[in-house]
Amino acid sequence: MTTGAEPHERDSFAALALGAVGVVFGDIGTSPLYAFREALGQVDPSTIGPEAILGVLSLALWALILIVTTKYVLFLMRADNEGEGGVLVLMSLAQKAVKGRSLVIFALGAAGAALFYGDGIITPALSVLAAVEGLRSVPALHSIVTDQVIIAVTVLILIALFGVQSRGTASVAKLFGPICLVWFLTLGALGILHIADEPAIFQALIPYHGVAFLLSHGTTGLFVLGAVFLTVTGAEALIADMGHFGRLPIQTGWFALVFPCLALNYLGQGAFALATLEQVRAAGEAFTNLDWFFLMAPQSLRVPLVIMATLATIIASQAVITGAFSITQQAIQLGLLPRLKIRQTSARAAGQIYLPVINALLFVGVIILVFSFRSSSAMAAAYGIAVTGTMVITTSLAFIVVWKLWKWRLPLALAVIVPFLIIDLVFFGANILRVVEGGWVPLLVAGMVGMVIATWARGRRLLDEYTHDHSVDMDEFARVIERRPPQRVPGTAVYMTTSPDRTPTALLHNMKHNKVLHEHNLLVKIVTAPVPLVPPGERCMTTRLNAYFEQVTLTYGFMEQPDVARDLDIAAPSREAPSFILGRHTWVATRRSGMPFWQDKLFSFMMRNATDPTDFFRVPPNRTVQIGEQVAI
Structure with a gap:
């Protein structure tokens, strides 16, 4: 490589890494708004002590390490199809591996696509609602910010977000990376600001605390585990968007910026909660689970933080909407869905497409969720099932790829895949416990999409048989x-x-x-x-x-x-x-x-x-x- 080419290549790589920060990590980057709060909220406040806070935080950090870092960043990102990733891409690789159309592989791919839509309507509703709820942390706005105001502001933001899809996002997408870069640096800074409150919080990095919490809290521990999974929602985007940015820029963005900032923020929230616990105990008062994320910021900076959080959630929602357009296009081409109108919104970017029907259905679903659940805490229970279900399917398809396509020996393939599958199934089981609280929503959406896919596939097969027999x-x-x-x-x-x-x-x-x-x-x-x-x-x-x-x-x-x-x-x-x-x-x-x-x-x-x-x-x-x-x- 010549010296003269290096600056240009470095600039190109940096641009891709920055773009990945804005698109790939948008969803997982908004999890600190609610993940730790919801996980700690599953524990009875009267029983919360330092060991409970350390245990919940340890589970959150190790979920990031095992699921996102180990499984997705280091392993699944290598299971690509000419640079592309995602559940339908894995399905196509698995079909290629078995040299034919397998009903099991087809069913897994269809189920993964169906579950994606369940996740797709929850992400915009939950993340935008959680950001707007941050206005409650501003003392001067206490008398103004009611539930009705929060819902109204959330709906207006969502109307604007879905309304601009038909015009394309290529013109504003170049701002996503810089905004999210500032967002992640803000996450890290807020965490550092409070880690000094309780330096002992670093004990959460020892997995013993998470395991001990699960073993000592029975069913409550499983509910906490289900809520802890909120920290890794958005991990699927790492492989789904691989074709746009490349494996190395995404991996670099994760290790150099995103993971350190997320870890620091969660450590800061945990330290803040520990310090608050000591204060209320010293005052003889009861401990209350709070909106730890926004309360970490000084009062004078909370309004700017809410604005920044809202921008970050809009970007995260945009990534999910764009992902829904892309996976629908793939599903149509693979014969899972009927032909839908696809409009190209950018002359330069091939991935910039708009599907009016999908945009309208997502919008209606998101608005129904906002008015039905009315708060991010009520909606959080609905989030994990679709994501964990997709992860189980992704891992299952990855097993077929590494065994049949990569030609790994069966014992080696099992040794690598089974631990990942066990982790996915444990989280899936923990989230299934929350079906009644709202987990039925993504399952209902996925079931409806699955019914459409099954009907279309079976109908097309019957039609092909009729055409063959009558020609x-x-x-x-x-x-x-x-x-x-x-x-x-x-x-x-x-x-x-x-x-x-x-x-x-x-x-x-x-x-x-x-x-x-x-x-x-x-x-x-x-x-x-x-x-x-x-x-x-x-x-x-x-x-x-x-x-x-x-x-x-x-x-x-x-x-x-x-x-x-x-x-x-x-x-x-x-x-x-x-x-x-x-x-x-x-x-x-x-x-x-x-x-x-x-x-x-x-x-x-x-x-x-x-x-x-x-x-x-x-x-x-x-x-x-x-x-x-x-x-x-």
Whole structure:
């Protein structure tokens, strides 16, 4: 490496690391607002002593060390697919590893995607609400800041946040990194400010205190463990956003800034709680769990701290919303969801997309949560289940990848994965105890999304079987046309098909009703490869059947949106502008179908409301003819 290139590369790496701080760590960076408070709040205040505070804090710190640092930063970030990560990426890797479509792997990926949406509606609601609640810590605002005011301010912020999604966030995203850099430095500074109150708080780094707390507190310890998990929510973003920033910038951001600042802040909150405990005991008063985070700041700085916290939670929420858009795009490409309208909001950043339907559904869900729970403490119980469930699935898929794809010996794969899985299952079990308190919310959302995914996948399979059974073998059809050629018309016709070996129904209907055949006919199949991106040179593969027909396979990665017109033009630039003749099935619900009647109705609704194929596949609408067919199975 030449010396002259080093400054530029250092600047580029620093920019990526700073960007990762703003996007990847936004969610986990807002956890100090409520995580320690909620974990300590699970303990009966009358029984809280120094050992309880040390135990809760020890569990929080070791959750960061074992789950985020060891599992995600050091291990799972190596299980990438051409630089991309996330639960659906792991699913594609696992399918690649077993060389086929496994129902178990498909179910795990679908469940992971479904749970992500459960997490997606809770993060904006909880984090923004927790930040706005910080106004209560300002003495001068006590008489003004009521529950109604907090909810109103939270709703206004959320309306603005979801309202700007259609315009894209590329113009403001460059501010995310600097804002979050200041935020993490503020977290660290607040912690250092109070660690001196009780230097003995560093004993929390000894895992004995956490283990002893769990062993001595029975069921209460499990409830605390469930709340402690709030410290690591957002860990999935480390691998989900790997493709945008790269593994090394994310790892550098974690070890150099994020982890030290988070640890210092939690240590500061623990020291502050210990000092407060000593003060109230000396005064003969009862200990009360407080909003430790905001109370750590001097009164004169609390309003700026609330503003900074609100900005940080907005950035964290933006990352979750963007993640929901990305995972939906992946799910559509992988066949988990019907086609939805996808808009590109930036000419430069391919990842800047906007899905109106997903944005609207997330917004409605978030607002319902705010009005239903009305406080961050009430909502905290709903947070952990979706995240722990996703982590269990991620670990399970990672086992298949390291065993089958990386070719590790089974004993070694088990030795590495099983400890992670045990930790995930313990946290999942602890959070399941909080289902009644609000944990049912993400499970309900995930169940609804899972039902949609299962219905779409099963309906598409039945539709493909119907198409296969009611169509003609393409080779035989081509031979018949050669023997008895119909009337030919000039030009090129493009027929989309899911089975190249079968004659497209649109072609059969066109021949039946119009009695003509174009001079050139392309049978185009879209294939989604188990990789994020496919190089343009490997996109198109053409096979000539005879003088009338060519079979064309266009292959896209699961993070790409098809552009059929562009890629056909690249593959055959000399050919005149083709006409696209597309078949469109209308599913008619019947009580004799392969699915229950209600599932038929749901699939029919999704089919009717799926984005028009001309829009999704980017074919020119002024050169497209659609031929419809009703299907009752």
